[in-house]
Amino acid sequence: MAVNLEYVFRETVSNLKRNVSMASAALLTVAVSLTLVGGALLVKRGVDRATVQWKGNVELSIFMKPDAAAPESDAIDRQLKSMPEVKNYRYVSKPEAFEEFKKIFANEPDVRDSLTVDQIPPSYRVVPREAEQTKIVGQRFEDTAGVFRVSYAKEEVDALVSVTNFLQIMLWGIAIVLLSAASLLILNTIRMAIFARRREVAVMKLVGATNWFIRVPFMLEGLLQGLAGAALAFGVVWIGRDLIQDRISSARNDIQLFKQFLVTGADVTGTGILLLVVGVVVGTVGSALAVSRFLDV
């Protein structure tokens, strides 16, 4: 049987017109739910990126003895260069370390003036490729000649990793719960819209319309509603991201944690496309499921 395209199109449009309130209820439900889902996904993206930055900035410091010989220092330099776990490292010389020391204790002149340049240990600041590798890298140098002490923020790193892992899982959970809630809401809204039109479905069955023929306009309607709702959610997420990003960049420069919370335009586009796909799938499949209840012979 050739499906009359003109009929399907006309029927879909007139149904949408006729059931404006129901159609807009479904559309807004999709929009609100998907906005929340999109928001959760983008926050997750931001946290991911910030976590990488935080983890990437975790250093371990290899302090040399102040009187360490040059060959000892060179040996450590060579070893660091050859280690694949090391992302990068830099040498902090005595004068540099002294400047840093003076800055840290600027408010405590007693401490600041108690040491001279020669007493300050030079050090290697090492950034491992993975935060989890910090300890392994550090242990290699603990007993090396000329090394005074290896210091690493092990506990801080562990805490950071566990907090971000927890955040990730939580945001995924929120996104999944919201998406299921959105799907159920859409299914219900479409079911109500179809219930309002059960007379029409009954007549169609009576005169011998095939189930697919009855289903297609409803599915097209659901598709359009899902698509429009998702597009609305896309817009809201886009504008919301711009507003928040503006706030962050105008915030004080030294709030590094915020600075690293970055969501790019590509992230928003990617999430938006995902929202559109989800909206279309949920709208279409939801209508198909909802209408099949009324098609039982």
Added chain:
Amino acid sequence: MIRLRNVSKTYKGNVVALRDMSIDIAKQEFVFIVGPTGSGKSTLIRLLIKEEKPDSGRIWVAGKDIGQLSSWKVPLLRRNIGCVFQDFKLLPTKTAYENVAFALEVIGRPAHVIRQQVPQVLDLVGLTKKRDHFPNEMSGGEQQRVSIARAFVNRPLILLADEPTGNLDPSTSVGIMRLLDRINRTGTTVVMSTHDSSIVDTMRRRVVELDRGVLVRDQARGVYGAFT
């Protein structure tokens, strides 16, 4: 055209709708199904369009055993059967013309066929002038004519009418009966359930009487109240 063999149907709560019913209805026959409310008339009609399934027994429609019919073929069965109901079942948002055209559109008939057949059938039921009226702008008799037009527009082999005059006054009912008689004369088998004794007595057609799901009388050229 229609054949039932030992058909029984019981609803929930042991309500017996049909008990061991067997009947043959030939092509082009006009049959009245009579009996009090709850005697199984509507169940019989629902079984014929496979809206219900019998608990036991077999049913043939147009030579096919509809118990063997797979569910996707049920729409094809219904295209061969026109249905008319007491409450018309018209769509209130569509005009007379659109209600009739809808029946052809949803079975995928091309537009030029619809444009040709719908005015023809509206002319047959005498509603050419009312084609753009909505159901609530028409009398009960006119609405029933639209519903008959919708049932007949696809030229079905069988027309099932479930108390088509149940909501109409006697003079309007006469008009509807003339229409059904005309349709029957075009070769369509008509099965009509009714309470209306005067209609049955006037028409003098085959009468099948049901009582609590049991066939108690099958009489050619019968009347409503004749008990044998």
